[in-house]
Amino acid sequence: MTSPGYDPAAYPPFAVTVDLVVLTLRGGVLHVLLVERGAQPWLGHWALPGGFVRPEESLDAAAARELAEETGVRDVPGHLEQLGSYGDPDRDPRMRVVSVAYLALAPDLPEPVAGTDAARAAWVPVADAQRRPLAFDHDRLLADGLERARAKLEYSPLAAAFCGPELTVADLRQVYEAVWGRALDPRNFHRKVTGVPGLLVETGRTRSEGRGRPATLYRLGDVRTLHPPITRD
Amino acid sequence: MTSPGYDPAAYPPFAVTVDLVVLTLRGGVLHVLLVERGAQPWLGHWALPGGFVRPEESLDAAAARELAEETGVRDVPGHLEQLGSYGDPDRDPRMRVVSVAYLALAPDLPEPVAGTDAARAAWVPVADAQRRPLAFDHDRLLADGLERARAKLEYSPLAAAFCGPELTVADLRQVYEAVWGRALDPRNFHRKVTGVPGLLVETGRTRSEGRGRPATLYRLGDVRTLHPPITRD
DNA sequence: GCTTATTCGCGTCAGGACGACGATAAAACC
DNA sequence: GGTTTTATCGTCGTCCTGACGCGAATAAGC
16 A cells, blocks of 8 residues: 655655566477676576566566567467566666566477577576575575466466467377476376367367377367366375 | 567556455454555545565565555465466556455454554455455455465365364365355265365364364374365356 | 277276265254 | 254265376387
8 A cells, every 4th residue: 555655855756667487388398588697796697588568567467568568479378477577686686676577387388589689598407496596585485486377377277378279189198298397197188188068169270290189179168267176196 | 578678668668566365254254454555546435455576585475474564464374375476467557557366365363463554454354355446456366265265265275274283174164154155064074074185183172162062173284285175066 | 910009089097175964962942 | 942053073075186007099010
C-alpha cells in the first residue's frame, strides 16, 4: 500500500528489472538460456537474461519484450509466468535493485543473439548451468524456476509449451522425462495422458519418427488443470 | 539483469512497497486484515496493509516488519511467504509503484492497531472483503492470496499456521472448511490427516471443548509436504 | 519377401487412496 | 439413566496407480 507521506529522501528509489529463466528442450535435454556478462560486476560470468522495466510498460510486458529480444524471436510461443521477486539489499553492489523473475517455457528455438550488454548468449544444458556459479543470485532463480516447472507439470498442461502445435504422446513424455530427470513407463504415461478428458484432441493424422509404429498426432485441448494429475511421487 | 549503462533519465526510479494478505480464523470464519485509507488516492476505501521497503532491508524483512506493525504483535506466529509482484504502470496515479505482495497465515490475533497512514484497521470476513471494491488492485491481490492459500492446504501442513502450537484434528478440519468454504467428512478427514506419516505427533494429552468426547492433542511434526495430499477436487 | 528391432497403443492385475457411511467411545446435558 | 454431541475406528465399492504382458505397425537388415 502506498503511503500518503512519501518522502523521496527517506525512501531512495529502486531500480526494477526483470530476469528470465527460459527453458527449452534440445535433443531431449533440458536447456536454459544464459548470457555471458560483458561488464562489471560479475564480468565474464554467466547470468540469466534480463533488463530494466521501462517507465510505461507492465512487468509482464517487460518480460515478454526481454524474451523476444534475447531469443531473437518476435512472438515466442510457449508459456510465460511470473516466478517471484528478489530484492536483497546487497544483490547488486551498484544500487538497490529489485528483480522480478519470470519463467518461460518454449519449444526448440534458434541460437540466441547476444544483446548489447552481453558478450554472448547460448542455450546451456541445465545440468551444466547448475554446476557453474551464476552472476548475482541467479543460482537461486534458476533453482526456483526449475522447481516451479517441475511442480507445474504435475497438474497443468504446461508440458505442451515445450512442443509445437501438433504433438505426440511420446513428445509429451520426453518433456516430462527431461524436466523431471527420470524415465517414465511409456505405457502408463500413455494411459494417464490420454485419460485426462479434453487434454489431447486427435488430429486424425499420424507421424512417423523413422523406426517404430507411427504415433497419433494430437492438438492440445483447452483444459487448464489435469484431473487426475500426472504425479512424480 | 542489470545493464552496465544504467541511465537514470532513461529509466526513472520506481517506488517499491510490500502489501500483505493476512488471513486468520476468528470463530470458524476466515478473516483478512484490512485498513481504511486516510489519504488520497482511494481515501475512505479499504485496502490491504503495507508500506514502503526501506533502503537497507530485504523484501522478506519488510513484509515481516509491516506484519508486526499492522497487527501490533511483535513476533507474529504462523506463516509468511511471497505471493507475487504487481506493477502495472497506472496502479498508483502518483508515481510508478511496484508492490511485492506477501501472504501471511496467522492464528487468532487481537484487534489490530491503525497505522499512521490509515484511519483504522480491522479483521474483515473474507466474504465481506470480496464484496466491496478495495483500493488499487488489491481485489486481485486478495483473490490471488486466497487461491494460493487454498491450493497450499492440499499438499503442505500450512493449515497448522492458523492454530496454536497444540491442536486437535477438529482444529485442523475447521481450518480446511473455512478456507475451502466447504464441509468435510470428519471421519475421512481424520483418517487422511492421521495417515500422513510424521505430520501429527501425539502429546499424550487430550482437550475437551465442552460437549462431546475429548480430542487427542497433537503437535505439528516436521514434514514439509503431505503424502498423500488432502485433495479438494 | 522375410525376419528382426523398435515404437505405439491396449489390456491385466494387485495395491493403495478415495468418498460414503455404519458403529463404537467418551464426554456434557437433561 | 437417557439423550445429545463429538471423536475415533472400520467397512465397502470405486478409481488411480505402478509393474508388466501382448499385439499392431512401421523401418532396417538379409
